[in-house]
Amino acid sequence: MTTFLPFSKPTIDEATIASVAETLRSGWITSGPKVAEFEKQLSCYFGGRPVRTFNSGTCTMEIALRIAGIGEGDEVITTPISWVATASVILEVGATPVFADIDPVTRNIDLDKVIAAITPKTRAIIPIYLAGRPLDMDKLYAIAAQYKLRVIEDAAQAIGSTWQGKPIGSFGDFVSFSFQANKNITTSEGGCLVLNNSDEVSLAEKYRLQGVSRSGWDGIDVDVLGGKYNMTDIAAAIGLGQFAQLEKITAHRRQLAQHYFATLGADFEAKTGAQLPPQDFINTNWHLFQVVLPDAITRPEFMEKMKAHNIGIGFHYAPIHLFTLYRKLGFKEGMFPVAEHVGRQIVSLPMFYAMTNDDVERACAAMIDVLS
Numbered sequence: 001m002t003t004f005l006p007f008s009k010p011t012i013d014e015a016t017i018a019s020v021a022e023t024l025r026s027g028w029i030t031s032g033p034k035v036a037e038f039e040k041q042l043s044c045y046f047g048g049r050p051v052r053t054f055n056s057g058t059c060t061m062e063i064a065l066r067i068a069g070i071g072e073g074d075e076v077i078t079t080p081i082s083w084v085a086t087a088s089v090i091l092e093v094g095a096t097p098v099f100a101d102i103d104p105v106t107r108n109i110d111l112d113k114v115i116a117a118i119t120p121k122t123r124a125i126i127p128i129y130l131a132g133r134p135l136d137m138d139k140l141y142a143i144a145a146q147y148k149l150r151v152i153e154d155a156a157q158a159i160g161s162t163w164q165g166k167p168i169g170s171f172g173d174f175v176s177f178s179f180q181a182n183k184n185i186t187t188s189e190g191g192c193l194v195l196n197n198s199d200e201v202s203l204a205e206k207y208r209l210q211g212v213s214r215s216g217w218d219g220i221d222v223d224v225l226g227g228k229y230n231m232t233d234i235a236a237a238i239g240l241g242q243f244a245q246l247e248k249i250t251a252h253r254r255q256l257a258q259h260y261f262a263t264l265g266a267d268f269e270a271k272t273g274a275q276l277p278p279q280d281f282i283n284t285n286w287h288l289f290q291v292v293l294p295d296a297i298t299r300p301e302f303m304e305k306m307k308a309h310n311i312g313i314g315f316h317y318a319p320i321h322l323f324t325l326y327r328k329l330g331f332k333e334g335m336f337p338v339a340e341h342v343g344r345q346i347v348s349l350p351m352f353y354a355m356t357n358d359d360v361e362r363a364c365a366a367m368i369d370v371l372s
């Protein structure tokens with residue numbers, strides 16, 4: 001009997017565990033020197049742009065919207081194929097989510113459909129990079145410039161991904177990353193936001209901690225309504241250990257993805273009717289390896305049969321506009337047909353740093369068996 005192969009699993013090395021233990025013994029376990037160091041290293045990686053850390057990759061986007069002054073009466077365009085957080089933050093600030101359908105090949109938001117969805121009320125776009133695959137970033141920012149829109153990049157899955165040799169996050173407008181447990185690098189829970197200037201940094205710090213600003217030894221004021229979103233030094237210690245391995249992790253995931261394609265063979269799609277992701281081993285960090293199943297098999301059936309082969313399968317994502325909360329806002333079936341089809345049939349195969357080529361071969365053999 002083979003062991004169960006999960007679809008994702010974090011790898012925390014011994015040096016990181018030792019650093020967490022050292023932090024726990026240090027007498028300072030909330031935001032402190034480790035957070036400052038983590039932000040410094042992230043900023044360096046993002047080409048010197050200012051970066052602040054938070055306790056999730058959800059509040060980062062909400063805070064970016066607040067900094068941009070987006071709220072009631074404003075429309076924000078996003079994709080229906082994402083974690084629900086991407087759309088929730090729009091509702092959270094009182095703005096109106098507007099969805100644009102996805103591209104069937106990249107499974108990312110279709111930028112031509114974004115253009116079609118723009119109205120006089122549109123203030124921002126929140127694109128996501130599903131599985132870590134960037135959009136056409138030149139086209140995205142050309143649209144933003146032409147229509148004077150802010151961009152809040154939901155790069156939750158895209159740490160380590162690049163565009164024309166530059167890391168995602170090192171250019172653009174607001175860029176939000178998540179360090180949740182399943183992401184390519186983790187702080188267990190957490191996130192960071194790349195900002196544009198010191199005014200935005202000052203606002204980000206206030207929204208992160210109760211709207212508080214300090215001056216001198218005892219000067220304190222509150223001039224905006226903030227929340228409690230700071231990262232702890234315990235989380236930052238994990239993040240520093242993980243971040244040191246980003247290059248190694250990204251390279252290994254790209255190699256695993258290449259091995260998936262090599263093992264499945266050039267005729268896999270023709271033989272099974274399944275759709276593989278685009279083969280990009282330069283820009284994509286391969287956060288996920290996703291397959292769109294043929295209509296002949298349902299996703300629950302596929303998941304159950306893969307489970308019988310001891311292979312864990314994830315799915316990312318159910319279309320957001322069909323959740324009850326969003327149906328109550330007027331969204332319904334048929335509005336975004338590509339997203340609805342992909343959302344019904346997409347699965348995530350095992351993909352994580354500790355995986356081996358043998359694991360890839362096991363997952364491929366099981367999938368070929370199930371789809372044949």
Ligand SMILES: *Cc1c(COP(=O)(O)O)cnc(C)c1O
Pocket residue numbers: 055056057058059082083085086128154156157178179180189190191
């Ligand atoms: C993980 C993820 C988020 C949310 O990040 P959290 O850190 O869990 O808040 C948002 N969007 C996408 C696309 C994600 O993958």
